[in-house]
Amino acid sequence: MRNDVRERRERHDLSQADLAAAVDVSRQTINAIERERYDPSLELAFKLAAFFDCRVEDLFHPSLDADAVDRAVRE
Secondary structure: OEEOHHHHHHHOOOOHHHHHHHHOOOHHHHHHHHOOOOOOOHHHHHHHHHHOOOOHHHHEEOOOOHHHHHHHHHO
């Protein structure tokens, strides 16, 4: 899932460690999210969005396959 965490963190002039402390996770977790190697839990996604004063969907951008979404809705 694509995200704008790094861009927003840098705009706020924060280190990964600063952001991690603010949302109560490790710096490695923030690094993994920024590198798109880890999708955060729903709770963490909401914490990050609250920290940056935005909506979750403004911060995270899932790659949705329209056909897969249609199949899931029908099931």
